[in-house]
Amino acid sequence: MPTIMVFAPVPQLTVTVEEPSGRHPELHVHPGGQGVWQARMCAGLGADVTLCAAVGGEIGEVVAALMHHENIEVRTVRRDGGSGWYVHDRRDGSRDTVADYAGAPLGRHDLDELYSTTLAAGLLADVSLLSGPAAPEVVPPEVYRRLAADLGTHGGTVIADLSGDHLTAVLDGGVDFLKVSHEELLDDGRAAGDSDQALVEAARELRRQGAGSVLISRADRPGIALLDDEPLLVDLPPLQVVDHRGAGDSMTAGVATVLAHGGDLREAVRTGAAAGALNVTRHGLGTGRREAIAELARRVGLTPAPT
Numbered sequence: 266m267p268t269i270m271v272f273a274p275v276p277q278l279t280v281t282v283e284e285p286s287g288r289h290p291e292l293h294v295h296p297g298g299q300g301v302w303q304a305r306m307c308a309g310l311g312a313d314v315t316l317c318a319a320v321g322g323e324i325g326e327v328v329a330a331l332m333h334h335e336n337i338e339v340r341t342v343r344r345d346g347g348s349g350w351y352v353h354d355r356r357d358g359s360r361d362t363v364a365d366y367a368g369a370p371l372g373r374h375d376l377d378e379l380y381s382t383t384l385a386a387g388l389l390a391d392v393s394l395l396s397g398p399a400a401p402e403v404v405p406p407e408v409y410r411r412l413a414a415d416l417g418t419h420g421g422t423v424i425a426d427l428s429g430d431h432l433t434a435v436l437d438g439g440v441d442f443l444k445v446s447h448e449e450l451l452d453d454g455r456a457a458g459d460s461d462q463a464l465v466e467a468a469r470e471l472r473r474q475g476a477g478s479v480l481i482s483r484a485d486r487p488g489i490a491l492l493d494d495e496p497l498l499v500d501l502p503p504l505q506v507v508d509h510r511g512a513g514d515s516m517t518a519g520v521a522t523v524l525a526h527g528g529d530l531r532e533a534v535r536t537g538a539a540a541g542a543l544n545v546t547r548h549g550l551g552t553g554r555r556e557a558i559a560e561l562a563r564r565v566g567l568t569p570a571p572t
Contacts, residue, residue, distance in 0.1 A: 276318045340386060368399060413437075468481060500567075538562070
């Protein structure tokens with residue numbers, strides 16, 4: 266099986282209250298955060314996944330226990346500060362945040378142990394996927410630069426799904442494949458607009474700064490891919506949306522799994538787009554049946570993007 270290491274530095278405990286029509290309220294408790302959702306999708310697509318994370322406090326004990334029920338190998342570092350969490354209320358159909366906490370910033374000793382654990386797992390993996398924290402202040406950007414550089418030099422393919430200072434850091438370290446949303450590029454001042462031409466130019470600049478290939482998700486509009494020097498529009502199959510959250514994470518996971526299998530960039534982008542499209546039809550984040558994703562991938566269009 267292809268092997269993927271997912272760097273999920275600060276996973277969260279997710280608590281969601283739902284009330285299906287005509288039924289009693291339901292409480293759903295899961296491990297979550299970008300890296301956990303990506304790891305779940307990678308495993309669902311047939312990869313052997315190792316997730317590296319730091320957990321702490323009572324919440325961390327619960328998160329660690331729940332992660333061990335996932336179909337992945339989990340390597341946790343016990344940290345001094347408490348893990349993050351959120352409580353969401355979906356009883357009226359929308360997602361309302363009751364309360365949340367991103368988690369305490371990682372301390373120096375926490376970072377040293379987590380870095381060593383992650384590097385050891387990444388050196389043995391076909392692909393290393395670097396995911397972001399729930400809040401930027403929880404993990405120093407320098408950690409991402411170092412991981413990208415070390416894994417890129419001595420490990421396999423490095424993929425990142427980051428924004429802000431963490432994105433800048435991973436570009437400085439060098440990354441084989443970068444996935445980012447157009448909203449993040451606009452917020453970071455990295456794109457002049459959301460037009461095809463503006464996003465193609467933003468992707469070219471990201472490549473000049475250290476990304477091998479770039480995939481830009483764009484909500485309900487075609488995404489932009491820059492595969493080597495070829496700009497492409499990525500047309501996703503339209504599906505009815507249940508929950509848009511997690512689509513970008515599933516997209517990144519699809520790309521990572523195909524590249525770990527030894528597939529080419531076009532196949533990776535098609536599969537990533539299909540995984541993201543399917544995820545929005547479901548309540549569970551980072552979920553989706555493998556055979557459905559494979560069929561949807563055949564329906565993803567890749568056409569030349571205007572420049």
